[in-house]
Amino acid sequence: MYVAVKGGERAIRNAHAWLAEERRGDRSVAELSVAQIREQLSLAVNRVMAEGSLYDPDLAALAIKQARGDLIEAIFLIRAYRTTLPRFGASAPVDTGAMACDRRISATFKDLPGGQILGPTFDYTHRLLDFKLAAEGELPEAPAREASNEAVPHVTAFLNREGLIEDAPSDDTPPPDLTREPLELPAGRALRLQALTRADEGFTLSMAYSTQRGYARNHAFVGELRIGTVPVEVEIPELGFAIEIAEITVTECETVNQFKGSKTEPPQFTRGYGLVFGQTERKAISMALVDRALRWQELGEDNVGAPAQDAEFVLYHADNIQATGFLEHIKLPHYVDFQSELELVRKLRRDAGTDQCKVAAE
Amino acid sequence: MIDQNAPRKGWMGLMAKAPEGRVAALLDQATQRPAFTWLRAPEVGTVMVRGRAGGTGAPFNIGEVTVTRCALTLPGGEIGHAYIQGRNKADAEAAALIDALMQTDAADALRRQVLDPLEAELTAHKAHRAARAAATKVDFFTMVRGED
Structure with missing residues (x-):
């Protein structure tokens, strides 16, 4: 049996309003711009693009901001957005x-x-916190060397x-597409x-x-x-x-x-x-x-x-x-499912209880 | 055989990869925009990017990239197309206008005032990264070895 229930609209609206406020955090601290996320949290942006399956650094940065830094939530936003876009074609395989x-x-x-x-690698760094990053400062330019074009x-x-x-060996079979x-x-x-x-x-x-x-x-x-x-x-x-x-x-x-x-x-x-x-x-x-x-x-x-x-x-x-999606859905209302389970367990206990009484009587 | 489409492929590809707002800015510095009619108004979509297993083998889908495209025609009948990376409709419009104008007498001026600077900027950007990469290239030297 499926029973539709209504209610909670006001609570949901207010929850989302509070979410927006919590996302912003302390208003005396400067707000992050999407460009700052794109430029300074670029590895998070890259992960969102890779797992969101859409290459667009600005969108990925926006998704990270909206998701308060929850990368899976950001990937979810990108996947959802991607489905709204028409596809113009497929590329030649990149070389x-x-x-x-x-x-x-x-x-x-x-x-x-x-x-x-x-x-630009983390390899060979000592993995020691760099407290200089907590202070604003000028960054020296990275060394450059003439590039050979070999x-x-x-x-x-x-x-x-x-x-x-x-x-x-090269092969040009069009690949299947799980999207x-x-x-x-x-x-x-x-x-x-x-x-x-x-x-x-x-x-x-x-x-x-x-x-x-x-x-x-x-x-x-x-x-x-x-x-x-x-x-x-x-x-x-x-x-x-x-x-x-x-x-x-x-x-x-x-x-x-x-x-x-x-x-x-x-x-x-x-x-x-x-x-x-x-x-x-x-x-x-x-x-x-x-x-x-x-x-x-x-x-x-x-x-x-x-x-x-x-x-x-x-x-x-x-x-x-x-x-x-599957994991988190179990936190949403399952009142009726649970009600039937509850009834079942009560009945089993009742039956077991009568049996025990019988055993005791014998 | 010379690919007669090579020059057009070149400028379309150049504009596709330009930083946001740059193509439109260079066009407006160079010339007044001509009247035109849309054949296809700018629309945002994607292209599925493919790679090859093992770098050289059978193709597979990596994921999509956002692309904006449009097509227009000038009063003289020249048709301009644009396919550019990202979601900027104004840049797509400017790129299609330039593509159309490159088929007119304005081509030389646009080459000098738009395409050459764009190409120079792209080359400089690539050189900047390549020089930093080169500075991180390892020069190995062998220490004195143990075997006598």
């Missing part, structure tokens, strides 16, 4: 080999064409020359990669970590991690040719995994892949590890029953908006 790199490191080769470029080829490309690593068709299993790699690139960072990190700790361990090395900008090119039907319509920052991680060979594949290195909007390296590395774990079947590996090998478990629990 990450031609990326203008802010950062490019390899954990497998010390000397490599293009070099090791650290970029190419920065993918690390896997030179392992590939020796045949030591599995190939990733248009519900995610169904078995999911091919293209669908898995789409689900992973927008997956919750925390969930993806934990899944990846589980593989490192031994659950479907696959000995991942970061063959290469690169962060930088790539142009986005789209074929425009009314023009009859492709043009660049945007430039975006992405993070790409390629793992190189030890592989002893299987019934179907020779001994060689295998690959995991991560590609995520924005400067989001923890997520991109995690994505690559989970991608590699999920590839057990196509590489002819054994299913050892590890969580990270279970596509259904990983893909159906990776989306934080689905998860939070």
Whole structure:
């Protein structure tokens, strides 16, 4: 039985008004602008763009402000907004080999064409709180050095020359899109990669970590991690040719995994892949590890029953908006559901009580 | 073979990636806006961005990017199109006007007053980042090794 109830409008209105006031905080403290969030909390903005699945730094910054810094709530706002927009088309796959790199490191080769470029990283910092940031001050300019315009080829490309690593041959099959068709299993790699690139960072990190700790361990090395900008090119039907319509920052991680060979594949290195909007390296590395774990079947590996090998478990629990939607709905009124449970438990107790009385009488 | 669309691809791509408000500002500095008729009024939408598995393999969807597009025609019949990153309708209008005007006698002046400065700014911005990246490039040196 479903019983509709009304009421609470005034309470809801007032709750939202108070929410707005709490969001603003102490009015004697200057209000944050969307531009300040975009420029100074850019890694939060990047996470919201990646998991919101919409590249627009201003919108992501606005969502963070509106959500009082609750990133999952901000991602929810972006996902909702995204559904209101018409889609003009799909881009040609971005060419990450031609990326203008802010950062490019390899954990497998010390000397490599293009070099090791650290970029604006937290690595090698001491993780000590910097109290200078609590005070306003002038920031010295970062050092610059003349850039050589040498190419920065993918690390896997030179392992590939020796045949030591599995190939990733080019292919132009149009990929499935889980924002248009519900995610169904078995999911091919293209669908898995789409689900992973927008997956919750925390969930993806934990899944990846589980593989490192031994659950479907696959000995991942970061063959290469690169962060930088790539142009986005789209074929425009009314023009009859492709043009660049945007430039975006992405993070790409390629793992190189030890592989002893299987019934179907020779001994060689295998690959995991991560590609995520924005400067989001923890997520991109995690994505690559989970991608590699999920590839057990196509590489002819054994299913050892590890969580990270279970596509259904990983893909159906990776989306934080689905998860939070289902989780948080249980706090909304379930008065009638609960009423029936209450009746049931009372009845069971009554029945049990009569039985006990009988036992006592005997 | 020379791609005859290359120049147009070049300026459309340049304007698509320009900072917010810049294209409109440069256009208004350069010339008075001509009369025009909308073929498609500015609309905000998205393009699904794709990548390739392993960087070179089969394509997959990463997520969408916001894009504003419009199309217009000048009294002389020239058609201007714009597809620009973000949600700024005024910038899309300016980009479509420039695209149309680049097909008229105004092309040389607009090249000098709008496109060249825009390109210079973009190049300077890229060079600024590239120089900072270059300064973080590691120069390895080998320490004296243990084996005698």
